[in-house]
Amino acid sequence: MYYSDYNRPPEEREPIETIHYQVSDPEPPKKKKGFAAKFVAVGLVCAIAGGLAGGAGAMALKSSGFFGSSTTVYEGSRPTAAVSLANVDGKTVLTAEQIYAANLDCVVGVNGDVTTNVWGQTVRNAVSGSGFVISSDGYILTNYHVIDGVSDIKVTFADGSSYDAVVVGGEEENDIAVLKIEAAGLHAVTLGDSDALAVGESVYAIGNPLGELTFTLTGGLVSAKDRTITMSDGTIMNMLQTDTAINSGNSGGPLFDRYGQAVGIVSAKYSSSASSSEASIEGIGFAIPINDVKDMVTSIIENGYVTGKPNVGILMNDVDSSAQRYGIPAGAEITAILDGSCAQKAGLQVGDIITAVDDSAVSGTTQLKSAVKNYKAGDTVTFTVYRDGASQTVQVTLDEDNQARSDAMDELYQQYSQSIQSQQQGNGYYNWPFGGFNY
Structure with a gap:
């Protein structure tokens, strides 16, 4: 091969050193014994582990591996669980x-x-x-x-x-x-x-x-x-x-x-x-x-x-949060009392706000129900009530909540609901916390 100055005419160019290349197949690489040894070792470990796991019931599956050798995979079995x-x-x-x-x-x-729906369909x-x-x-x-x-x-x-x-x-x-x-x-x-x-x-x-x-x-x-x-x-x-x-x-x-x-x-x-x-x-x-x-x-x-379930014999509502801004405490306000009930006998009054049952504070109707539920019929408990701007205590011996009492309370609720509806249809208005229904 000739290399020279291409700015000179061809006849004046001087040859330079000729470089000769000989292309031949490279010598095959030597096998790395270390890797093969490691693979065999791992295979041996797997075989041992598989043998231990599968026991006599192990089944060998052979397939052609990447290295052209046969790879053994062990499929284990176990006895049927008997409880x-x-x-x-x-x-x-x-x-x-x-x-x-x-x-x-x-x-x-x-x-x-x-x-399931308003059409009354039953499924x-x-x-x-x-x-x-x-x-x-x-x-x-x-x-x-x-x-x-x-x-x-x-x-x-x-x-x-x-x-x-x-x-x-x-x-x-x-x-x-x-x-x-x-x-x-x-x-x-x-x-x-x-x-x-x-x-x-x-x-x-x-x-x-x-x-x-x-x-x-x-x-x-x-x-x-x-x-x-x-x-x-x-x-x-x-x-x-x-x-x-x-x-x-x-x-x-x-x-x-x-x-x-x-x-x-x-x-x-x-x-x-x-x-x-x-x-x-x-x-x-x-x-x-x-x-x-x-x-x-x-x-x-x-x-x-x-x-043995206790029953007080009252209807009640939560004290409205707007009333509490006027200094009225949170609690359960009595809205109606069943005639002949323990509440009436103890001297509780419509408008009383129950704020505690014994040592359990009452912030609303849910808390009152939960507190009373811890007692049995016949137990005497102390109700703390807010009445006429001051707190006082009332001793109440709880009635039993049986079917007759349940029916009586349902009737009281119906009467109370009808009374409220009647008052709302009239000219009255509810002026809580300054009074009851006014006409």
Whole structure:
């Protein structure tokens, strides 16, 4: 090859050094023994591990590998799980599998007919809730809100058997209801001691989340005890808090402790929405402690309602916030009193504002209901009332809230409502806090 100065004529250009190249195949690279050795070593480890995991039942699958050699993949096997049917004795800690196996036939799905729209159309829901057997002769415990407004109720067991159920009775404020089916020899849950639970203890729920994923087991921990929860209707309840997965359809089902005993009734899930199906908050669920309702359940079975419940015999309203700007205290204002009630006998008056029950402060009607609920009929309690610009105390011996009292209170409410409507249609006006109805 010639290189020269291209500015000179060709005949005057001087050749320069000729460079010769020889092209030949390069020498093949030497194999790296280290990598191959490492690969074989890893393969050996995998083979050993696979052999240990698979045991005698391991199956070898061979295929052509990247390096042209045969690669062995081991597919393991395991024996079929056999869950021992352990007895629930309150002393033996059970596995989750044992708790499920021991209690599956105690849990039921609850469904029925509901009116779904303004046209009055009635349809049968899928499983709308859960419940559990509490006696061998067919008594079933569930939530009141599961059967509220539902007719033609049926309960279904995990084996597919279905029974018509009747409502024996319920307690709306405590969200419990008892159903009865015509059956004998049923397997009932063992009721535990909810007071003995410890925060951090494992708990398990069996129920029907979403009404379709029937007889599902979920587990978690007791997150807190004695939570005061205000329900969507304003009712205040004492609850167990758990991070066990709870969804619509779980309501009314049992919450089991690690011994397989029913220690709670799954009742609610904390939600940022009024609809449980649209809840966006996870890991915060609640169950009614079984100790809180044992006596109530017994009373419902024996009498059809909860005996010993207290009743004051008054209608009441919250003190309006605008009135509080004039120095009127927050509390529950008495708007009507039932003739012959303990409230009338104790000297309570329409217009009194109840601000405390014994040592429990009352800021409104919800707090008053919650405070009184802690007592029984026949108990004498001290009401602090605001009357004529000053506070005073009144001793009240509580009446029993039975069916007759309930009917009388309903009649009092109707009379009061008609009176209010009549006054609103007239020329009167409500001049609170300076007086009552003025004409």
